[in-house]
Amino acid sequence: MRLLRTLTLLLGLFSPLAMAAAQYQVEVIFFRQAGEVIPASQPAPEDWAAGSQQLPAGSERGTALNGEAAKLIPANGYQVLLHQAWAQDIGASPLKISLSSGNQVFGHYPIEGTLALSQERWIDVQANLWINQFDADGVVSGSEQLKQTTRLQPGKLTYIDHGSLGLLIRVSPL
DSSP states (O other): OHHHHHHHHHHHHHHHHHOOOOEEEHHEEEEHHSSSSOOOOOOOOTTTTTTTTTOOTTOOOSSEEEEEEHHHHGGEEEEEEEEEEEEEOSSSSSSEEEEEESOOBBBBBBEEEEEEESSSEEEEEEEEEEEEEEOOSSSSEEEEEEHHHHHEEEEEEEEEEEETTTEEEEEOOO
């Protein structure tokens, strides 16, 4: 009986540590697939990055999915739009990170969006990524959007398919 109480006490002491944020390497490859482009019904909103954080300086990491990215070439019907890796703490509360690529025009980028990551038992990801087209005045005239929520296993490469767009993501413990 004493052993059971001691074990229960120890589990109670360590359970907050289990819920604490852990550091991971996040790597994404956002790409266009062959076929008809499926435009979003609305262009990317002005507040596309609302509630998100930019990647902290020094969090960028070298990419490890270079072999997978090398297969996503136009000859195979693909175009890589964004390939990026960074270190990030992931805990029970979602942390939304803004991503972008290309030159900013009036608050928008050719490639922009957010990833929100959280973890309890599995890692949950909410991806909301845009590909923007600009008119001659630099105003967003049209967009494509990948918006999807899914559950990941740490360290496993996951493919998110969304019409004419795709996302490869791997979240690995550091």
